[in-house]
Amino acid sequence: METSATSPVVVCRGLTKTYGVGDTATRALRGVDLDVQPGELLMLVGPSGCGKTTLISVIAGILNQDRGSCTLFGQDLALLSPRERVLFRGRHIGFVFQAFNLVPCLTCLENIAVPLLINGVKRNEALRRAARHLDQVGLGDRLGTTPGQLSGGQQQRVAIARALAHDPGLVVCDEPTSALDHATGARVLDTLKSLAVRDNRAMVIVTHDSRIFPYADRIAHMDDGIILETSLKPETDARSCA
Amino acid sequence: MYRIALQMLFGDRGKYLGIIVGIAMSSIIIIQQPSILLTMLSHTYSLITDISLPDIWVMDKKVRTSEDSRALLDTQLYRVRGIAGVEWAVPLYKGSLTVRLENGELERAIMLGLDDATLIGGPGIMVEGSLADLRMPDAVIVDEAGARGRLARQTGRPGEPGIPLRVGDTLEINEKRATVVGIAKATPTFQSQPILYTTYSRAKNYASSERKLLSFILARAKPGLDPEAVARRIAQDTDLAAYTADEFKRRSLDYMLHNSAMLMNFGFVVLVGFVVGTAVTGQIFYNFTLDNLRYFGVFKAMGATDRMLLGMILLQALLAGLMGFGIGSGVTAAFAASTWKGNEMKLEVGLPLLCASGLAVLLIVLAAAFFSARKVLRLEPAEVFKS
Numbered sequence: 178m179e180t181s182a183t184s185p186v187v188v189c190r191g192l193t194k195t196y197g198v199g200d201t202a203t204r205a206l207r208g209v210d211l212d213v214q215p216g217e218l219l220m221l222v223g224p225s226g227c228g229k230t231t232l233i234s235v236i237a238g239i240l241n242q243d244r245g246s247c248t249l250f251g252q253d254l255a256l257l258s259p260r261e262r263v264l265f266r267g268r269h270i271g272f273v274f275q276a277f278n279l280v281p282c283l284t285c286l287e288n289i290a291v292p293l294l295i296n297g298v299k300r301n302e303a304l305r306r307a308a309r310h311l312d313q314v315g316l317g318d319r320l321g322t323t324p325g326q327l328s329g330g331q332q333q334r335v336a337i338a339r340a341l342a343h344d345p346g347l348v349v350c351d352e353p354t355s356a357l358d359h360a361t362g363a364r365v366l367d368t369l370k371s372l373a374v375r376d377n378r379a380m381v382i383v384t385h386d387s388r389i390f391p392y393a394d395r396i397a398h399m400d401d402g403i404i405l406e407t408s409l410k411p412e413t414d415a416r417s418c419a
Numbered sequence: 420m421y422r423i424a425l426q427m428l429f430g431d432r433g434k435y436l437g438i439i440v441g442i443a444m445s446s447i448i449i450i451q452q453p454s455i456l457l458t459m460l461s462h463t464y465s466l467i468t469d470i471s472l473p474d475i476w477v478m479d480k481k482v483r484t485s486e487d488s489r490a491l492l493d494t495q496l497y498r499v500r501g502i503a504g505v506e507w508a509v510p511l512y513k514g515s516l517t518v519r520l521e522n523g524e525l526e527r528a529i530m531l532g533l534d535d536a537t538l539i540g541g542p543g544i545m546v547e548g549s550l551a552d553l554r555m556p557d558a559v560i561v562d563e564a565g566a567r568g569r570l571a572r573q574t575g576r577p578g579e580p581g582i583p584l585r586v587g588d589t590l591e592i593n594e595k596r597a598t599v600v601g602i603a604k605a606t607p608t609f610q611s612q613p614i615l616y617t618t619y620s621r622a623k624n625y626a627s628s629e630r631k632l633l634s635f636i637l638a639r640a641k642p643g644l645d646p647e648a649v650a651r652r653i654a655q656d657t658d659l660a661a662y663t664a665d666e667f668k669r670r671s672l673d674y675m676l677h678n679s680a681m682l683m684n685f686g687f688v689v690l691v692g693f694v695v696g697t698a699v700t701g702q703i704f705y706n707f708t709l710d711n712l713r714y715f716g717v718f719k720a721m722g723a724t725d726r727m728l729l730g731m732i733l734l735q736a737l738l739a740g741l742m743g744f745g746i747g748s749g750v751t752a753a754f755a756a757s758t759w760k761g762n763e764m765k766l767e768v769g770l771p772l773l774c775a776s777g778l779a780v781l782l783i784v785l786a787a788a789f790f791s792a793r794k795v796l797r798l799e800p801a802e803v804f805k806s
Contacts, residue, residue, distance in 0.1 A: 233804065239720050263719075264722060266720065267721060272717070276713075278714065283430075287426070291721065292721050
């Protein structure tokens with residue numbers, strides 16, 4: 178499971194996935210090959226229904242592909258038992274969701290501590306580490322605040338802190354800015370990228386939002402279940418998006 | 420994570436209270452109805468419970484319960500006394516007589532005629548007066564429930580409780596004068612009629628229209644002898660029925676259970692309470708889980724194992740069950756305690772009943788948790804990406 182600093186975090190080869198059977202079958206992935214390097218921010222873009230979310234789900238180990246292989250940190254997920262896969266996910270992957278998915282009755286601090294608690298970290302230690310992460314996303318003064326008292330951008334920053342709390346090597350984000358206005362989305366991406374790149378994490382972001390493309394190191398354009406092309410970072414400076 | 424499970428439970432106050440109230444209401448029904456049933460059933464043998472000194476009861480073969488009495492010839496008493504192994508045997512009259520109150524109203528009451536010499540069969544706890552006062556002329560002792568209730572002197576003003584009988588008051592039983600010399604505590608009978616204690620010979624006087632008065636012979640086995648064996652010997656030698664106190668209680672209870680619809684009626688109510696409790700609690704708890712499904716999905720995606728999620732749901736269900744059951748049993752116990760101030764039916768909520776009803780409530784919450792857990796465990800973590 179050890180990977181060197183230069184070996185890819187994610188290696189997908191020939192991934193296929195079909196939903197349903199017979200006439201209603203939908204081929205969501207039709208042979209996807211993809212690598213993601215450490216410290217790289219890859220964006221998956223494409224029209225709705227092109228298979229972005231399916232691909233990110235397979236990469237995150239929460240959906241089984243029909244064929245092909247997906248290796249994370251040198252570990253082929255298909256070779257793991259369901260329980261081992263759950264534990265693997267808990268240790269190595271962070272999630273950022275479109276709808277934030279923060280538990281409303283928990284404070285920001287407690288929300289951030291959740292992945293640590295899942296990984297067996299004692300509560301006090303988890304809260305201590307969560308406080309540090311909350312501070313890193315610029316919300317150090319909102320420890321005891323519940324998500325309902327925060328703006329959308331602040332909630333997403335808390336969600337980013339939660340995704341990074343257990344120090345995962347891979348962060349997957351599903352439309353992290355679609356619920357935010359442009360300026361807020363840019364600030365969220367600033368936070369996300371600075372924290373991820375700093376610690377050499379790989380990031381895979383599914384997005385429709387072309388305004389955040391400049392934050393990408395690489396953009397994979399998907400359509401109809403395949404990656405049409407992979408382009409490098411657009412020329413526009415990310416800062417100009419804000 | 421278990422603490423987070425509790426925070427999720429307490430965080431949704433409306434549903435949390437709904438679950439607690441649902442379980443509490445079920446608990447009340449599940450505890451109270453059997454409590455009433457058990458109390459009523461215990462009244463079917465209250466006479467045997469209250470008269471604790473004899474360990475053998477001798478009676479006509481056709482007697483089915485302690486509420487039932489068929490007169491024996493007085494000579495049967497001497498036959499029983501003559502049987503080997505019998506330490507002593509005394510007569511007991513039990514009959515239903517009419518009491519005329521001061522205002523002219525008539526009330527049926529149970530009269531117990533005790534052995535003149537020993538007064539065996541008399542009440543164990545005297546509230547006023549003393550048992551020995553029964554030896555005074557026209558003396559009767561009245562049970563407290565009767566003295567405060569049906570035999571109380573009516574004021575004539577509607578809605579106003581009667582004035583309880585006191586020592587020195589007089590009654591008219593079958594047109595004969597009776598003087599109250601004591602007030603005693605007694606377990607109410609199944610029919611909740613007032614109980615009057617007097618001596619056996621005086622009972623003959625009050626019930627003069629009856630030719631035979633000996634209802635039961637109360638006997639005691641000699642020390643070291645098995646009362647059951649002595650009872651068998653009495654039955655064999657006298658052609659009467661003879662039971663130990665426990666046997667007679669069981670016989671009375673069995674008769675009531677088999678010849679009344681009480682068990683079915685109460686059992687049905689308990690079953691309804693159980694089913695409604697399961698349905699209501701299960702539905703609310705299931706809705707609560709559905710509302711939190713996305714968060715369980717997020718936890719699952721983040722690496723929470725099925726075991727961890729199951730533990731969280733079970734903890735939520737068990738805690739809600741414990742609190743609901745605590746409130747329900749508390750309310751029932753308070754209700755039962757309030758009945759102890761009165762004199763009619765004193766409800767008892769014993770440990771076996773609490774354990775059994777606790778088990779029923781446990782089944783309710785486990786059923787509620789089962790359906791919720793099934794939903795969570797079947798949830799595909801990939802669902803979390805569906806907004």
